[in-house]
Amino acid sequence: xxxxxxxxxxxxxxxxxxxxxxxxxxxxxxxxxxxxxxxxxxxxxxxxxxxxxxxxxxxxxxxxxxxxxxxxxxxxxxxxxxxxxxxxxxxxxxxxxxxxxxxxxxxxxxxxxxxxxxxxxxxxxxxxxxxxxxxxxxxxxxxxxxxxxxxxxxxxxxxxxxxxxxxxxxxxxxxxxxxxxxxxxxxxxxxxxxxxxxxxxxxxxxxxxxxxxxxxxxxxxxxxxxxxxxxxxxxxxxxxxxxxxxxxxxxxxxxxxxxxxxxxxxxxxxxxxxxxxxxxxxxxxxxxxxxxxxxxxxxxxxxxxxxxxxxxxxxxxxxxxxxxxxxxxxxxxxxxxxxxxxxxxxxxxxxxxxxxxxxxxxxxxxxxxxxxxxxxxxxxxxxxxxxxxxxxxxxxxxxxx
Amino acid sequence: xxxxxxxxxxxxxxxxxxxxxxxxxxxxxxxxxxxxxxxxxxxxxxxxxxxxxxxxxxxxxxxxxxxxxxxxxxxxxxxxxxxxxxxxxxxxxxxxxxxxxxxxxxxxxxxxxxxxxxxxxxxxxxxxxxxxxxxxxxxxxxxxxxxxxxxxxxxxxxxxxxxxxxxxxxxxxxxxxxxxxxxxxxxxxxxxxxxxxxxxxxxxxxxxxxxxxxxxxxxxxxxxxxxxxxxxxxxxxxxxxxxxxxxxxxxxxxxxxxxxxxxxxxxxxxxxxxxxxxxxxxxxxxxxxxxxxxxxxxxxxxxxxxxxxxxxxxxxxxxxxxxxxxxxxxxxxxxxxxxxxxxxxxxxxxxxxxxxxxxxxxxxxxxxxxxxxx
Numbered sequence: 001x002x003x004x005x006x007x008x009x010x011x012x013x014x015x016x017x018x019x020x021x022x023x024x025x026x027x028x029x030x031x032x033x034x035x036x037x038x039x040x041x042x043x044x045x046x047x048x049x050x051x052x053x054x055x056x057x058x059x060x061x062x063x064x065x066x067x068x069x070x071x072x073x074x075x076x077x078x079x080x081x082x083x084x085x086x087x088x089x090x091x092x093x094x095x096x097x098x099x100x101x102x103x104x105x106x107x108x109x110x111x112x113x114x115x116x117x118x119x120x121x122x123x124x125x126x127x128x129x130x131x132x133x134x135x136x137x138x139x140x141x142x143x144x145x146x147x148x149x150x151x152x153x154x155x156x157x158x159x160x161x162x163x164x165x166x167x168x169x170x171x172x173x174x175x176x177x178x179x180x181x182x183x184x185x186x187x188x189x190x191x192x193x194x195x196x197x198x199x200x201x202x203x204x205x206x207x208x209x210x211x212x213x214x215x216x217x218x219x220x221x222x223x224x225x226x227x228x229x230x231x232x233x234x235x236x237x238x239x240x241x242x243x244x245x246x247x248x249x250x251x252x253x254x255x256x257x258x259x260x261x262x263x264x265x266x267x268x269x270x271x272x273x274x275x276x277x278x279x280x281x282x283x284x285x286x287x288x289x290x291x292x293x294x295x296x297x298x299x300x301x302x303x304x305x306x307x308x309x310x311x312x313x314x315x316x317x318x319x320x321x322x323x324x325x326x327x328x329x330x331x332x333x334x335x336x337x338x339x340x341x342x343x344x345x346x347x348x349x350x351x352x353x354x355x356x357x358x359x360x361x362x363x364x365x366x367x368x369x370x371x372x373x374x375x376x377x378x379x380x381x382x383x384x385x386x387x388x389x390x391x392x393x394x395x396x397x398x399x400x401x
Numbered sequence: 402x403x404x405x406x407x408x409x410x411x412x413x414x415x416x417x418x419x420x421x422x423x424x425x426x427x428x429x430x431x432x433x434x435x436x437x438x439x440x441x442x443x444x445x446x447x448x449x450x451x452x453x454x455x456x457x458x459x460x461x462x463x464x465x466x467x468x469x470x471x472x473x474x475x476x477x478x479x480x481x482x483x484x485x486x487x488x489x490x491x492x493x494x495x496x497x498x499x500x501x502x503x504x505x506x507x508x509x510x511x512x513x514x515x516x517x518x519x520x521x522x523x524x525x526x527x528x529x530x531x532x533x534x535x536x537x538x539x540x541x542x543x544x545x546x547x548x549x550x551x552x553x554x555x556x557x558x559x560x561x562x563x564x565x566x567x568x569x570x571x572x573x574x575x576x577x578x579x580x581x582x583x584x585x586x587x588x589x590x591x592x593x594x595x596x597x598x599x600x601x602x603x604x605x606x607x608x609x610x611x612x613x614x615x616x617x618x619x620x621x622x623x624x625x626x627x628x629x630x631x632x633x634x635x636x637x638x639x640x641x642x643x644x645x646x647x648x649x650x651x652x653x654x655x656x657x658x659x660x661x662x663x664x665x666x667x668x669x670x671x672x673x674x675x676x677x678x679x680x681x682x683x684x685x686x687x688x689x690x691x692x693x694x695x696x697x698x699x700x701x702x703x704x705x706x707x708x709x710x711x712x713x714x715x716x717x718x719x720x721x722x723x724x725x726x727x728x729x730x731x732x733x734x735x736x737x738x739x740x741x742x743x744x745x746x747x748x749x750x751x752x753x754x755x756x757x758x759x760x761x762x763x764x765x766x767x768x769x770x771x772x773x774x775x
Contacts, residue, residue, distance in 0.1 A: 122513065179650070180647050183647075184646060353575065353576070
C-alpha cells in the first residue's frame with residue numbers, strides 16, 4: 001500500500017507541478033491592440049503585436065518599431081485571427097489587450113454581431129477601453145506611431161485614461177460599460193472616440209517621430225453616440241463635456257466662461273461636480289430636472305473685476321452657472337434634436353424610479369425622448385481664487401479699482 | 402466504540418453548515434438565481450433565511466432522534482428493514498447526484514476560468530481523489546479542513562468586499578421589486594433547493610459524535626443563516642457593480658466582478674486568486690457528499706477493513722468522475738437541468754423523506770414519551 005501511495009504522490013507531482021497549460025513567453029505574440037473594420041461581408045482585423053526583441057524604450061531612425069501590425073480578413077473575427085497566424089510566427093495572446101478600436105463605418109452598421117468574440121473569449125479581460133475611430137478605419141488608427149509612449153496601443157489607452165482623469169470632455173468608456181449601456185433600458189451608449197489628425201503616409205513610419213511636432217497624430221474627441229448597437233453620430237467636445245457632467249463622469253475639468261463683452265475669458269477647475277438627474281411623468285408627459293452643484297477653483301481671470309469683494313465673486317459664480325447651463329443645453333439639444341437618441345439616461349431614470357410609468361412609455365421612448373421638457377438648476381461655488389486676488393493688469397495698464 | 406477522529410465540536414459543525422450552504426449557489430446556482438430573479442436577485446439572501454428555518458429545524462429534529470445513530474440507521478428503525486433500505490438508496494442516490502453535480506461544477510469552473518486546455522477527466526480525478534483522501538481520514542479531518550477553508554474564505558471575501566466597495570452604484574439595483582414581492586418569495590423558496598442539498602449530508606453525523614451537544618443546534622442554525630446572508634455579498638455586488646444586463650450575459654458574473662479589483666495600482670488581475678473561495682466552498686460539498694455516499698456503501702455492504710474501505714472510496718470517486726462527464730456533456734445541459742428539473746422534481750424527494758421522518762418521530766414520541774429524543 002505504501003508503494004502505491006508514493007507512486008501516486010510522484011505521479012501527481014510530475015503532472016501538476018509542471019503546469020499543464022504552461023506557455024513560454026517567447027512563444028507568444030502579445031497583442032496590445034485590436035482593430036476591427038467591416039469590408040463588404042468580411043471583417044478586416046488588425047492586431048498590434050508587441051515587438052519583444054525591441055528592448056529599448058527609445059527609437060532612433062532606421063531602427064525597428066516597437067510593434068508589428070498584422071492584418072487579415074475573415075468571415076468572423078476568430079477566422080481573421082486564425083489567418084493572421086499564417087504570417088505570425090508566434091501564437092497570438094489576447095490577455096493583455098490595451099484597447100479595441102472599431103472603424104466608423106463598421107460601427108455604423110452595428111456592433112452586436114462581432115462583439116460576441118470579445119465577450120466569449122476566455123483570455124480577453126473585458127475592461128479595456130473600447131473606442132470608435134472617427135472618420136477613419138480602425139486599421140489606420142492602429143498604424144499611427146505615437147510620440148512619448150512608444151507602444152501605440154498602450155499610448156492610446158494611456159491617452160484615454162489621462163484625459164478621463166483631468167479633462168471632462170473625455171470619459172474612459174470601457175468595453176463592459178459600453179455593453180451595459182447597450183442593454184440598458186431607457187438609455188443608449190456613449191463611446192469614446194478617437195480621430196487621426198493630419199493623416200499622412202508618414203504616420204505609420206518612424207519618420208513621424210523624428211519631428212518635434214509629429215505630422216500625424218491621434219486625438220481623442222467628444223464621445224460617439226449609439227442607438228442600440230449602432231453608431232449614429234459624434235458629440236463635439238463641448239457637448240461631450242455636458243454629456244460627462246450629466247452622466248457623472250467628470251473627475252476634474254476646466255470650465256471657461258466669457259467674463260466681459262470684449263472676448264475675455266475666465267477659467268475655473270472643477271472636481272467631480274454633484275449631479276442629480278431625475279425624470280418623472282408630469283401631466284402625462286416626462287419632465288427631467290437636472291441639478292448640478294459645482295465646487296471650483298478660479299485658475300485664470302482676464303477681465304476687470306475686484307475679486308477681493310464677495311459680491312464680485314458671486315458675479316463670477318453666476319458666470320460659471322450661465323456657462324454650465326449653456327453647456328448642458330447644448331448636449332441636450334444634440335441628443336434630442338440632432339442624434340435623437342437618449343444617451344443622457346433620461347428614460348433610465350423613469351425606469352429606475354417610476355417603473356409603472358416606464359412600462360407604459362417604453363415602446364415609444366425613442367419618439368418621446370426628443371420632446372422631453374427639462375429644467376436645469378446649477379449652483380456654483382468658488383472655493384479658491386488662487387495665489388493672487390485681482391487679475392493681473394495688462395501691459396501699461398493700472399488697476400483702477 | 403467512537404474513535405477520536407469521529408468527533409467534531411459545535412463550531413466545526415456550524416462551519417460545515419456555513420460552507421455547505423454556499424457550495425451549490427456559488428458557481429451555477431447563482432447564475433440560475435440571477436436569471437430567475439433578475440434585478441432583485443440581491444434580495445433573495447435576505448428573504449430566503451425565513452424559509453430556510455423550516456428545513457434546518459427538520460434536520461435538527463432528525464439528528465436529535467436516537468443520538469447514537471446516523472441517518473441510515475434512523476431510517477431503518479423508523480421505516481423498517483425493507484422500506485428503510487429503499488429510502489436509504491433513494492437518499493444516497495440524491496446525495497450522489499449532489500456529489501456529481503458539485504464535482505462537475507468545480508471542474509467546469511476551473512476549466513472555464515483557469516485551465517482551459519486541461520482535460521475534464523484529469524481535473525475531476527484530481528479533485529475527487531483529494532476529497533476521497535479527506536473522507537478516508539474521517540469526519541474530524543473533513544471538519545478541520547472546512548475550518549481552514551472558512552478562515553481563508555473570510556480573508557478572500559474581506560478583500561473583495563473592501564476593494565469593490567467604491568464601485569457600488571446603488572442606482573443599479575433600481576427599480577426594486579418592479580414585479581412585486583410575490584415572484585421574489587417564489588424565487589427565494591427555489592433558491593433553497595440550491596442551498597440545502599449539501600447541508601442534508603450533515604444528517605450522517607450522529608448527535609453523539611458532536612462534542613457540545615447542548616448548543617450545537619444553535620450553532621447550526623446560525624451557521625446556515627450566516628451562509629445564506631453571506632450570499633448577499635456576491636449577489637449585491639454583482640447587481641450593483643456589474644449590473645443585471647452584464648450579469649445575465651456572463652456565465653460567471655461574480656468572476657467578472659473580480660476583474661475590477663485593483664489594490665493601490667500594484668495588485669491587479671487578482672481574479673483567479675480571489676475566486677478560489679468558490680472552489681473551497683464547492684470542495685466542502687465534495688467532501689461531505691463523498692463521505693455520505695462512502696459511509697452508506699460501507700454500512701450497507703458491511704465493509705470494515707481499512708484497505709477495502711479505501712478501495713471502495715476510490716471506486717466511488719472514480720465512478721462520480723465518469724458519471725459527471727457522461728451526465729453533463731456541456732455547461733448548458735448542466736444549467737438547464739439544475740434550473741428546470743432539479744428544484745421541482747429532484748430536491749423535493751429528500752425533503753419529503755425528512756418530513757415523513759419528522760412526522761414518524763413525532764408520532765413515536767407521542768406514543769412512547771420515553772423514546773430516545775434529546
